[in-house]
Amino acid sequence: MAPPVASRTGFSRRAQYSVFIAYVAAGVGVVVGALLVLLSAFDPPAFAALRSGVAEITTPISSGFHGLRRAATVPGGLTDYFGGADKIRALRKQLADEHAIVMRARTINRENARLRALLRARDVDPTPVVVARLVNSSGSSARRFATLNAGKFQGVEPGQPVRGPEGLIGRVLETGLNASRILLLTDAESIVPVRRTRDGLPAIASGRGDGTLDIRSAGSVNAAFRRGDAFVTSGTGGIYPPNIPVARIMTDARDAALGQPFANPDALDFALVQRAFLPALPPPPTATEAK
Amino acid sequence: MTAPRPSKFGEPISARRRSLVAAGVVMLGSLLPIVPVVASIPYLPPFGLLLLLAWRLRNPAILPVWAGAPLGLWDDLLSGQPLGSAVSLWTATLIVIDILDHRLVWRTFWQDWMIAAIAVAVFLFGARLASTPLTAHVDGVILIQIIIAAALYPLAARACGRVDEIGQRPR
Numbered sequence: 001m002a003p004p005v006a007s008r009t010g011f012s013r014r015a016q017y018s019v020f021i022a023y024v025a026a027g028v029g030v031v032v033g034a035l036l037v038l039l040s041a042f043d044p045p046a047f048a049a050l051r052s053g054v055a056e057i058t059t060p061i062s063s064g065f066h067g068l069r070r071a072a073t074v075p076g077g078l079t080d081y082f083g084g085a086d087k088i089r090a091l092r093k094q095l096a097d098e099h100a101i102v103m104r105a106r107t108i109n110r111e112n113a114r115l116r117a118l119l120r121a122r123d124v125d126p127t128p129v130v131v132a133r134l135v136n137s138s139g140s141s142a143r144r145f146a147t148l149n150a151g152k153f154q155g156v157e158p159g160q161p162v163r164g165p166e167g168l169i170g171r172v173l174e175t176g177l178n179a180s181r182i183l184l185l186t187d188a189e190s191i192v193p194v195r196r197t198r199d200g201l202p203a204i205a206s207g208r209g210d211g212t213l214d215i216r217s218a219g220s221v222n223a224a225f226r227r228g229d230a231f232v233t234s235g236t237g238g239i240y241p242p243n244i245p246v247a248r249i250m251t252d253a254r255d256a257a258l259g260q261p262f263a264n265p266d267a268l269d270f271a272l273v274q275r276a277f278l279p280a281l282p283p284p285p286t287a288t289e290a291k
Numbered sequence: 292m293t294a295p296r297p298s299k300f301g302e303p304i305s306a307r308r309r310s311l312v313a314a315g316v317v318m319l320g321s322l323l324p325i326v327p328v329v330a331s332i333p334y335l336p337p338f339g340l341l342l343l344l345a346w347r348l349r350n351p352a353i354l355p356v357w358a359g360a361p362l363g364l365w366d367d368l369l370s371g372q373p374l375g376s377a378v379s380l381w382t383a384t385l386i387v388i389d390i391l392d393h394r395l396v397w398r399t400f401w402q403d404w405m406i407a408a409i410a411v412a413v414f415l416f417g418a419r420l421a422s423t424p425l426t427a428h429v430d431g432v433i434l435i436q437i438i439i440a441a442a443l444y445p446l447a448a449r450a451c452g453r454v455d456e457i458g459q460r461p462r
Contacts (some may be wrong), residue, residue, distance in 0.1 A: 021437075022355050022356050022357055023356060023386070024355040025355075025357035025360075026357040026359070026360070026385065026386050027384050027386075028357075028360075029357050029359060029363075029378060029379070029382040030360075030378075030379045030382045030383050031379070032378065032379070032387070033360065033363065033375040033376070033377070033378030033379025033380070033382065034375065034379045035375065036373075036374050036375025036379075037373050037374070037375040037376050037421045038375075039374075039375070040374050040375060040421075041373065041393075041421065044373075046374075050368060050374070051368055051374075054368040054369060058322070058325045058369065060323045061325060062326075062327050065325075065326065065327040066327035068327075069327050071408045075388050088415055125385060126323040128409075128445070134329050135327055136324060136326060136327055136329070137324070137328065137330050138324060138330075138333070138370060138371025138372075139324050139326065139328060139330040139334065139335035140321075140323065140324050140333055140335040140336065140337050140338075140370050140371075140436070141324075141333055141335060141370050141371035141372045141418065142333055142372075142415075142418065142419040142422050142423045142427070142429045142433060143371050143372070143422050143423060144331070146329045146332075170429075184329075186331055186333075187380045188424055188426075188427030188428075188429065189423070189424065191431040197385065207427075207429040208427060208428040208429075209428055209432075210332055210428050210429055210431065210432050211331035211332050211427035242301030251300045256355070257312065265329040265331070266328060266329040266330070266331070274390065
């Protein structure tokens with residue numbers, strides 16, 4: 001069978017005009033779409049209100065499905081019972097080995113607290129804003145966004161860091177009333193200042209878009225990264241509080257290396273929204289105020 | 292004015308209802324990203340576009356050529372692509388298919404599948420260029436996404452065919 005062919009109009013003026021108008025409308029659609037893309041490129045939060053309006057409706061649905069998924073997942077604890085005796089022996093040995101380290105750490109901790117009290121160092125305490133779940137993500141787009149099941153009503157605001165139990169997940173990008181959009185660590189436009197736990201080497205962790213991170217040295221030239229080096233947030237920049245685990249290096253390299261994020265945003269677990277580490281600076285005084 | 296009573300002698304649903312059903316099916320397909328998974332790479336196919344292509348390639352009279360703009364706007368609001376990318380690329384795709392229709396007089400399912408695969412590839416790469424910087428390492432995963440999407444076109448065509456068949460069945 002030959003497929004039906006688009007719009008043969010014949011001699012009817014009416015049919016000819018309606019076909020013509022449909023093509024004009026389509027052409028206008030293409031141009032308007034391209035303009036919207038340009039607008040989004042220069043001003044990304046331009047259509048946040050529209051997007052979060054739709055998210056208000058879809059997030060409860062996602063959240064319901066998420067509950068079903070959690071209910072249907074087999075508990076991972078079952079397999080722990082196999083070879084239990086060997087595991088217990090290994091754990092006992094590990095406990096004994098690490099006893100000395102723990103004792104030393106406790107001493108250092110106490111000494112640290114005493115010295116801090118002497119210095120009267122003022123610690124910024126990262127207070128949590130809300131604990132919620134990540135319910136879905138932009139699974140069909142090259143960007144890495146996730147939707148958090150909490151919004152303005154729960155006190156979530158753009159720019160706040162989001163972390164999971166294992167490490168940093170990302171930061172809040174747009175907020176709706178009850179849902180907000182999170183920029184994940186692995187997005188190609190995400191940049192996090194980090195430092196190495198071993199020696200405090202400063203570095204920058206930027207997302208690659210394929211689930212891994214690029215970690216580049218920010219301090220010394222020709223810095224060596226070793227496989228297994230762990231990086232935590234440094235607190236530079238004011239968004240992310242210091243000492244949240246970020247990533248572990250996957251291969252030996254110099255200056256720039258591939259990192260695997262610690263946090264798994266797809267874990268059936270909670271995400272913790274915290275306040276931005278340092279509040280945003282007040283706007284500079286205008287000319288009229290200065291007079 | 293009330294709608295005319297449906298005939299007992301087997302009239303299919305009206306052309307307007309058929310278009311609305313088709314648009315509804317495409318909008319449902321665009322809802323795919325709300326599945327409760329936080330993906331670390333893009334692997335979900337643009338199912339709204341697959342369904343739109345399936346309707347268009349089934350019969351050009353069902354959806355008008357400008358339908359890509361409103362349906363694309365709905366998809367953009369859900370997918371995380373920059374707003375406007377599906378608006379323009381989906382509409383442009385429909386225009387190109389209209390042009391192809393006058394060139395390729397005789398096409399079978401294999402040609403439909405090829406057209407759909409090319410359209411999906413153009414859309415995903417276009418949206419990638421619009422959304423992420425050129426230095427991002429996403430081209431490999433997008434290639435996999437294109438293959439997944441192209442492999443799912445027969446499913447979309449089957450779904451549209453099934454829905455359309457129910458509407459056109461004499462009642």
